[in-house]
Amino acid sequence: MRILLVEDSRDLSEGLLERFRGEGHAIDLETDGAEAESLLRHASFDVVILDINLPSMNGYDVLRAMRARGDRTPVLVLTARSEIDDRIVGLDIGADDYMVKPFDFREISARCRALVRRRSGEASNVFVQGTFQFDRGARRASLGGIDLELRHREVQVLELFLSHLGRVLTKDEVADRIYSFDEAPSLNAVEQTMTRLRKKLDGSPIAIRTIRGLGYIASIRDA
Amino acid sequence: MSRARVLAGTSAVGSERRPYSLRRRLMAASMAAFAVLIALLSAGLWTYARSSANQTYDLLLRGAAIAILERIAVTPEGIDIDLPPSALEILALDQEDRVFYRVVDARGTTLTGTPDLPTEGFFERSLPLQEPIFFDSLYSGETVRFVVNGRTLLSADRPQWIGVQIGQTRIARNAMEADLILKGLVPLAALSIAGVAMARAGIGFAMRPLAGIERDIRERQPNDLEPLGTAPPREVESLITAINGFMRRLDVSRGQAESFIADVAHQMRTSLAALYGHLEAADRPGEAGSRAVARARDQARRTVRLTNQLLSHAMVIHRADKEMFQTTDLGELVRRLMEEIVRDDAAGGIDFAVEMPPPPIAPRVTGDPIAIREALRNLVDNAVRHGPPDNQITLRVTATTLAGRPAYAIGVEDCGPGIAPADKPKVVERFYSSGPGGGSGVGLAIVAAVAESHKGRFDLSDRQPNGLSATITLPETPPPGPVSMP
Numbered sequence: 001m002r003i004l005l006v007e008d009s010r011d012l013s014e015g016l017l018e019r020f021r022g023e024g025h026a027i028d029l030e031t032d033g034a035e036a037e038s039l040l041r042h043a044s045f046d047v048v049i050l051d052i053n054l055p056s057m058n059g060y061d062v063l064r065a066m067r068a069r070g071d072r073t074p075v076l077v078l079t080a081r082s083e084i085d086d087r088i089v090g091l092d093i094g095a096d097d098y099m100v101k102p103f104d105f106r107e108i109s110a111r112c113r114a115l116v117r118r119r120s121g122e123a124s125n126v127f128v129q130g131t132f133q134f135d136r137g138a139r140r141a142s143l144g145g146i147d148l149e150l151r152h153r154e155v156q157v158l159e160l161f162l163s164h165l166g167r168v169l170t171k172d173e174v175a176d177r178i179y180s181f182d183e184a185p186s187l188n189a190v191e192q193t194m195t196r197l198r199k200k201l202d203g204s205p206i207a208i209r210t211i212r213g214l215g216y217i218a219s220i221r222d223a
Numbered sequence: 224m225s226r227a228r229v230l231a232g233t234s235a236v237g238s239e240r241r242p243y244s245l246r247r248r249l250m251a252a253s254m255a256a257f258a259v260l261i262a263l264l265s266a267g268l269w270t271y272a273r274s275s276a277n278q279t280y281d282l283l284l285r286g287a288a289i290a291i292l293e294r295i296a297v298t299p300e301g302i303d304i305d306l307p308p309s310a311l312e313i314l315a316l317d318q319e320d321r322v323f324y325r326v327v328d329a330r331g332t333t334l335t336g337t338p339d340l341p342t343e344g345f346f347e348r349s350l351p352l353q354e355p356i357f358f359d360s361l362y363s364g365e366t367v368r369f370v371v372n373g374r375t376l377l378s379a380d381r382p383q384w385i386g387v388q389i390g391q392t393r394i395a396r397n398a399m400e401a402d403l404i405l406k407g408l409v410p411l412a413a414l415s416i417a418g419v420a421m422a423r424a425g426i427g428f429a430m431r432p433l434a435g436i437e438r439d440i441r442e443r444q445p446n447d448l449e450p451l452g453t454a455p456p457r458e459v460e461s462l463i464t465a466i467n468g469f470m471r472r473l474d475v476s477r478g479q480a481e482s483f484i485a486d487v488a489h490q491m492r493t494s495l496a497a498l499y500g501h502l503e504a505a506d507r508p509g510e511a512g513s514r515a516v517a518r519a520r521d522q523a524r525r526t527v528r529l530t531n532q533l534l535s536h537a538m539v540i541h542r543a544d545k546e547m548f549q550t551t552d553l554g555e556l557v558r559r560l561m562e563e564i565v566r567d568d569a570a571g572g573i574d575f576a577v578e579m580p581p582p583p584i585a586p587r588v589t590g591d592p593i594a595i596r597e598a599l600r601n602l603v604d605n606a607v608r609h610g611p612p613d614n615q616i617t618l619r620v621t622a623t624t625l626a627g628r629p630a631y632a633i634g635v636e637d638c639g640p641g642i643a644p645a646d647k648p649k650v651v652e653r654f655y656s657s658g659p660g661g662g663s664g665v666g667l668a669i670v671a672a673v674a675e676s677h678k679g680r681f682d683l684s685d686r687q688p689n690g691l692s693a694t695i696t697l698p699e700t701p702p703p704g705p706v707s708m709p
Binding site: 209219 | 527557558561562565566571574575576577578579
């Protein structure tokens, strides 16, 4: 992986550089927001690890500038817990993931790998996570090379969840997706679809949790 | 032109910013009162002076008219007028004044004297017999005071009215009038000046305690929060009481901040000392070394959590001071919270449930969403930490009332071991932690602080057969008034 780390804390960046280089990745360090921004205009990376509090230009502005010029490089935002309200903003302006400081170095490396795999799958319209693959074009999901034999509605629901990872989807929102206007939506049928889909996804890194009374949240279990 | 107006405008803004002066206000008010008083008294004085001057000189005019009338007699040849010189001499006492006269009959024909004296229409009214008529009129370029009086003479054939009209210029009268006004105004002006001076002195005297209070506060050391010692006058007593109350609260809050810092310092030092100890043991060979590393990592994790919780606590208190209240949709807040929790709940064995009030109730409170979410996050974290791996955690929002106001209760229920009754009051204190999964001991203190800053309440109760229900109740809109933070 080619990684850009934008972090002005020397202690933290040294540890991360050592970790990623030890794993055999190419990692560059920028300590200044504006310089990182101009670097990102010219060089391309597989993933950007972006701190929020940076000198001369904050991380959100760097991220906003990237997304504004159509740069879809996966970005993992580093934030402090005191910036907890900023965290949601980070995801809303196009961060792919975030980690709260201080964090486990093993986890940040796993998340970077997951982001890169997911993005490389997107290029070929395939969602890849570990041994799980979902081909959006062919509308087929497979686990370890074996077709999961998803039905039409299950594919639609899976597509919905994969595009809303980590977000609550209510039963009504799921029903809206799988029923057209002239079909009478039945929440029972939604539940049945969910049960079948979950059974088929058993053993895959995709986990769909039910929050009773609220809806469903799909998340990726780190492989 | 426009430039001048701009300049005038800025100077007006500049003078608006200056705080108003009580002394100037009181002075302006008392001077205005004096001015009104003097104006009223002057008007009265002028009326009095004019009427007494008129009365005095009218008596003379009347006397002259009577004297002339008495000397008019009817003779067979006609009417005989024998003007007494004394009658007009009385009127010419003042050198400057001029006197005019004529004798007329009932038809207005002048029998003797100046014929063109103004009549002011008295011939059209009933002719005066006993009571004379007085009037002012312009004659020969001056205002002249006239008297008209008459008597009925019995001539041979019929009674005949004969009148006399005498005019006198007003010089002597006006001099008397001016003299009277002047003599009245001089003491009045002196009285007013004395009154304003006394008011000024009185205001200064009354304001003196305020200057004393100001001096007291100005000369204090920044850490001197003793109540003000001066016995305040009744009018500013409540102000002084408020200042003293404010200083007392400041003192309490400073004491709390000091004890908080001392607590935090102690906790951080202890935690870091333990970490340091584990790291020292880490370079031992073999099993003992790797155990020490594992313990050090564990200790580091606890230190991180403690730091985060302390910062969160400080943030909640800080935000409470700034009153960052806004309309907060509890449904949306719970939804985001669940996303956050599911994301961080690695194992995923816990069964989460959310119960919202049935539509059409849309649970909203006026509050600080960040602080509320932080409180709920701590409650859920506690439930996760202290409960079994297959815990059932329910987040329940119900409409209720708090001290008669509409409120929402947000309860977090779990199937954990609960809290022993004796421990319940203690767990909301800072750095008190219980049970094997004991955390930093700050979590519930955060929840209690959030409840307090929203003027809500925080309750812990047991569930049957086991488990804990932790409920934070927030009023829909907090009642007005200051928040007293613990």
